[in-house]
Amino acid sequence: MSKQNKKKTSFGWLKRLFWGEGKASAQDDVLNVEEIISPGKQIVKNFFERKLAVFALCVVLGMFLFVFIGPLFMPKYYDAYTEVTQKNVPPTLDMMSVPSELKDDIKMIDSYGTFSVGLSNAGKVYVWGASKIGTTGLDVANIPEEVQNAKIAMVAAGIDHIIAIGEDGKVYGWGNARLGQYGGPAAGEENNPNIAYMPEEVMNCKVDVTNIKKLVCGYQVSAILMNDNTLYLWGNKNAYANIDKFIGNNTLTDIEFTLNYVVGVPSGGKSVYTGTRGLFGQIRPNINGEAVDIMTYLNGRSITNIIANNNNICLMLDDNSVCFAGDFKLDSVPMATLAADEYFVQIEAGTDFYTGLTNKGNVYSWGGHLLGQSDVPKKMEGVSQIYAGSFQNYAVDENGKLVDKWGLKGYIFGTDSYGADIFQRIVNGGKMTMTIGAVAVIISAVIGIIVGCLSGYFGGKVDMVLMRVMEGFSAIPFLPFALILSAVMAQMTLSENMRIFIIMCILGVLSWTGLARLVRGQVLAVRESEYVTAAQAMGIKAWKIAFKHILPNVISVILVNLTLSFATCMLTESTLSYLGFGVNYPRPTWGNMLYGANNATIIKNFWWQWLFTSMFLAATTICINIVGDTLRDVMDPKSSVDK
């Protein structure tokens, strides 16, 4: 290889990959006769000379790898995953970024939904995470002036509000107040039966800070529990069915909120109080253990502490053991078995997991694991306090310095209205969209090629009949007919897989006419050529001539057509799914992920729910079309002349 020919273009490696060293790097010799290039090679060469087309090809291939191989490297994914506290989260990766001023001076951290609130030893409040609340336009990161100026003693976060108690005992609240999360009733709302308003004592009189045992917030509700068991409880009654049983109940020594119930421990700690018979009455020693009746299990022991996540509760008993009640997801990670002399001194709960700190300073997390919330870092030393909430964990040493944190950083593309990660749904939805497109194209190709070949080669009556059938199919308006068929299917009882397969068939069966016409035209032209006459003269069977001799000569045209109709099928599937007549939720496709984006409010406020999916869909179809177009151009000898 001579030196001057080592010049490399940006895509040189790709060129060499596809047809070897080629002319460019061959011996540079004046006497060399110009190499004869076969048409196939010429086409590939011309194709790779077009930078845009090569780029598009790379994008398409990348997209294929991304959706088919990508899921293997990602956390386990469930179609029907929903998380009510993580709905409509905008793209962010800051859900675990503790502000640097707070890092060395942490007094407490709490979170329930998409944002976290922290308090420094100096009494200053910090908020981080996705702090904008839905379509309300509120932002809990806008901490009110009076809170910034006051010295705060305690904070707690709910799904869309924050409650803080000042050193002087004044209770502050900010965020969404529409459902009584804090503050008194709005004018004309005094008698709303669905809201328990903040008690007078909390609003006006100052609470004695030194006597507060616990401040806890749930989904739009908050509670303050005093050392003398006085309970102040307020918020949205609709969110908690049993809240009425707790208001004015001053016998509880501990209180917690799951997603739907308030849970308390009556003094004495011999049972769990929910005000609802049978709820949390079955106890198990570990989350995958056998359930036993609570009386039998306690057997004289008493409950000292209660910790609740969204679906279940964890009880700490006076003999330092831990047990659980409630429902657990099937794939939950069980609690680690501790050494004989090791026991939990502190347990904190997130949305679906628990994190515990033992007397030896070890930290364990168990429960849900899909978002990394229970991946405890290996090396942590000097942990004296842990904070957990939502999907984040923070380990803090005795000086209030952050040792480590683990859990959910955020969502790169945000979440949808069910609380599922859009990025994961894009990857898995792409697989479905592309599979449907590919299968539909294959079906249409098989029908189109067979019909086209037969019709073109045999002509006469066969041609007449097939052409009439073809016209019939092409007279059917595509989208309305596909809609009708899937609406008809929706009325029948079919499994989802069957439905999807039928959708593929519908797309395929309705879109073969263009290809058949093309193949017919090509075959008609080729039929008269000499080699076909020769083949006929040799007595080769007609169908063999049609499919073995003629078809290979028109295959390039077919390929181009297939590329373009692959994009079209993807688009049609998306359109059907977008209209709600294709693949249904929870199974994701790029079309039905956009289903929610059909009114101006969502389009504006939750832009991430459609923008990213659209970008993936658009990039794929545009690039496929560019590749197809370029292929057609380079295959057409006429058009490449004056390029």
Next chain:
Amino acid sequence: MAKYIAKRLVYMVMMVIVLSFVMYLIYNLIPNNRAYTDARAEIQTLKQGLTEEEKETRFDEIYLEYQRRYGTDTNNMLVRYLRWIGLYPKYDGSFDGLLQGNFGYSYEARDEVINVIKAPMFNTILINIFGTVFALGIAIPLGIVCAVKRGSKTDQVVQVITIVGYSLPVFLFCILFIWVFCSILGIFPPSGMKTPGSDYTGWKYVADTMYYLALPLITMTFCSLGGMTRYTRASMIEALSMDCIKTARAKGLREKVVIYSHAFRNALIPIVTLVVGWFLSIFSGSLIIESLFGLHGMGKLMIQSLRTADFDVVILMQLFYVAISLLGNLIIDIIYGLVDPRIRVSK
């Protein structure tokens, strides 16, 4: 020519019959027994006091009566189809089908289907005539310019834009345009056909309607630009590479004459297909644009009827579309002969 058209028309009618039969079969796949539902509803309204047994016998009578009225008292699909068309007598000997002017009954609107379709049809035609004229008015000149200046910067830019235009689904453009024009810029209203509660007349009414239709029209025009421009460009390039163009240039004709008089006329055939196709689609309406922008047109009616399983409306609309599309094919073939003398319809 007349013979050819007559032949095509006969063939067209046969096609409509076959397709309508297929559609009727598909439509009957739905487990939806109207006679049964109606009979059940009637038995509910009957006076109390009947025993269960009496109710059952009474129900059977009413059910049979409804089946006879709807012509579904047989399992023979062909008979049922012919009754629906109006070529086979019902139980009482009367003919009452499509041919007699009975187009079905919309259970959602509680009205004859033909009345349900009237208003949306008018709206759709109004919107689509504007949309098609705009789209053709922009796409054809643009395509010609691109073909003439092939390979230039303008051409390349237009090529990229149009490939984006036809690679994206229509609903994406709707979302994008609503986002840009309604949410960010706030120029146009996101949906509806007139100011809610308004009762304008005369010019004010026209202005108000145009204000509400502006965004759907822009979207519609933009969506159709991609495919049409590329199509025009391709056929124009084909025409420009013909020998007669070289001859015309060699003769010393002005470039304008070469392009508009010689090349464009040769490029007309594919374009005519396009134009006729687009004008025919003004009846069907854009399903997506209409339902997203809340326009009360055929597309929206179709989706609504599908959602509420109001299949009498759907099947009639579908039949209408099929007829229109077959008619379109015929018109295209005839126009081919008119624009291009070389194409003679086969005798």
